Amino acid sequence: MVGLNRVTLAGRLTQDVEIHETPGGLTILRGTIHGQEDLFTEAGPRTVEWYHRFELAGGAAKYAAQRACGAGTAVMLDGMLDYQEWPTAEGIRRALRVKGLQLSVLDVTPDGPFGMNQVMVAGHLGRNAQMRGQGEPVTELRLGVSDRFTNRQGQAQSQTHWVNVTLWRQLARRFQHLQKGAGVVVTGKLVNASWEGSSGQRQTETKVEAQRVMPLAANRQNAVASSEGNLARVS
Numbered sequence: 001m002v003g004l005n006r007v008t009l010a011g012r013l014t015q016d017v018e019i020h021e022t023p024g025g026l027t028i029l030r031g032t033i034h035g036q037e038d039l040f041t042e043a044g045p046r047t048v049e050w051y052h053r054f055e056l057a058g059g060a061a062k063y064a065a066q067r068a069c070g071a072g073t074a075v076m077l078d079g080m081l082d083y084q085e086w087p088t089a090e091g092i093r094r095a096l097r098v099k100g101l102q103l104s105v106l107d108v109t110p111d112g113p114f115g116m117n118q119v120m121v122a123g124h125l126g127r128n129a130q131m132r133g134q135g136e137p138v139t140e141l142r143l144g145v146s147d148r149f150t151n152r153q154g155q156a157q158s159q160t161h162w163v164n165v166t167l168w169r170q171l172a173r174r175f176q177h178l179q180k181g182a183g184v185v186v187t188g189k190l191v192n193a194s195w196e197g198s199s200g201q202r203q204t205e206t207k208v209e210a211q212r213v214m215p216l217a218a219n220r221q222n223a224v225a226s227s228e229g230n231l232a233r234v235s
Helices: 059-065 169-174 217-223
Strands: 005-013 018-021 027-041 044-057 074-088 091-105 116-125 130-132 138-150 156-168 183-196 202-215
Touching: 005 044, 027 059, 027 116, 044 059, 044 074, 044 183, 059 091, 074 116, 074 156, 091 156, 091 202, 116 156, 138 169, 138 183, 156 169, 156 183, 169 202
Parallel strands: 044 091, 156 202
Antiparallel strands: 005 027, 005 074, 005 116, 018 027, 027 044, 074 091, 116 138, 116 183, 130 138, 138 156, 183 202
16 A cells, blocks of 8 residues: 555644754755643543654745744644655664644643644555563554655656554454564554663654554455454454
């Protein structure tokens, strides 16, 4: 499946957006969105906070730059996940970023939690699902999301965006047997995982925490060991 790669973030800008132009005249706008969401769990309600960097380019960046995009502004970002890798002295570096397609300014009340964090992607597994843990199991998926586009020269191009997806509890058990090549649709939220690397430096990885997983029909019987329907939810 091609083209299902959608991210929607709503929250407040943590600071004034950064705007600059490349030597080729391309406008780039960067910023960080902070969101707060109320979650209702068995232990009671709690507020979850998140921060995500984003980047807009070209006409979308120019249009957004004309709006009031200062610190504290409530905004909604429609975009996609953009996978990049590049060589460094230490080896190949990889990053999953939020590429904005449109930034809208919202009129919301200043009080209370405000945020929306939604992701929907479809693709095929680049390796078998990997589950760890027993009491509260976690299953990791490596999802290749294909994107086809036309460059400035009018040439057809394609790119695979590699997205790491985390499944928890019943969802983790349900889809632990997904095999390399299996196609799935995943909806969830964007999260940042941090840890201290072997060099002592803080490392951060952007991934998707799944809330629903739907195997594509063509591979369903081979991809899922025990199936009771075509949709699972996080309990």
